[in-house]
Amino acid sequence: EIVLTQSPDFQSVTPKEKVTITCRASQSIGSSLHWYQQKPDQSPKLLIKFASQSISGVPSRFSGSGSGTDFTLTINSPEAEDAATYYCHQTSSLRRTFGQGTKVEIK
Amino acid sequence: EVQLVESEGGLVQPGGSLRVSCVASGFIFRTYWMTWIRQAPGKGLEWVANIKQDGSETYYEDSVKGRFTISRDNAKNSLYLQMNSLRPEDTAVYYCARLAYGDYVDYWGQGTLVTVSS
Numbered sequence: 001e002i003v004l005t006q007s008p009d010f011q012s013v014t015p016k017e018k019v020t021i022t023c024r025a026s027q028s029i030g031s032s033l034h035w036y037q038q039k040p041d042q043s044p045k046l047l048i049k050f051a052s053q054s055i056s057g058v059p060s061r062f063s064g065s066g067s068g069t070d071f072t073l074t075i076n077s078p079e080a081e082d083a084a085t086y087y088c089h090q091t092s093s094l095r096r097t098f099g100q101g102t103k104v105e106i107k
Numbered sequence: 108e109v110q111l112v113e114s115e116g117g118l119v120q121p122g123g124s125l126r127v128s129c130v131a132s133g134f135i136f137r138t139y140w141m142t143w144i145r146q147a148p149g150k151g152l153e154w155v156a157n158i159k160q161d162g163s164e165t166y167y168e169d170s171v172k173g174r175f176t177i178s179r180d181n182a183k184n185s186l187y188l189q190m191n192s193l194r195p196e197d198t199a200v201y202y203c204a205r206l207a208y209g210d211y212v213d214y215w216g217q218g219t220l221v222t223v224s225s
Contacts, residue, residue: 050209098153
């Protein structure tokens with residue numbers, strides 16, 4: 001099983017700061033890493049596919065980078081509506097796995 | 108517009124069975140892999156199972172293998188998850204989701220809560 005470890009578990013930022021979430025895979029997964037946002041009592045929403053590819057309709061302040069085992073989700077100038085839990089997800093192996101989630105608070 | 112609508116879940120006793128379903132609309136259902144993903148209360152996301160377009164291939168998370176069965180009826184645009192020998196740790200919101208060409212989840216249903224308790 002490929003284990004995805006996100007850090008930090010919780011991040012509190014002001015709108016002037018940048019949100020940076022990392023996701024580390026237990027073995028190389030190429031670029032088969034995707035990011036999701038989940039707000040309370042809602043289904044997850046796709047933010048970034050294949051590590052860095054943007055999704056239509058997702059604000060440009062969301063970006064992703066990385067390959068192999070280390071990946072990063074960045075939210076530049078976060079807005080109040082970005083308060084949510086963020087998950088990374090790998091599709092490199094048939095047994096799919098998710099990171100444990102990172103909760104983001106916007107002060 | 109892509110829509111995935113799960114059936115109502117429910118309360119089941121340990122050792123019991125339940126089938127949840129998902130009706131798809133807004134896309135050509137028979138051309139997509141589909142998946143079930145679950146989320147225990149207050150916890151993270153956990154992949155459960157995948158099924159190929161024609162149902163000929165299925166894959167399961169180890170803890171549900173042999174107890175859960177994913178299936179589909181393309182004529183009815185429907186996805187199913189038959190859950191047997193349910194355990195308290197299977198308590199979760201179960202999401203039906205579509206796998207885009209490229210194998211990532213691009214659309215999610217609203218989820219249905221399955222509670223396993225005596």
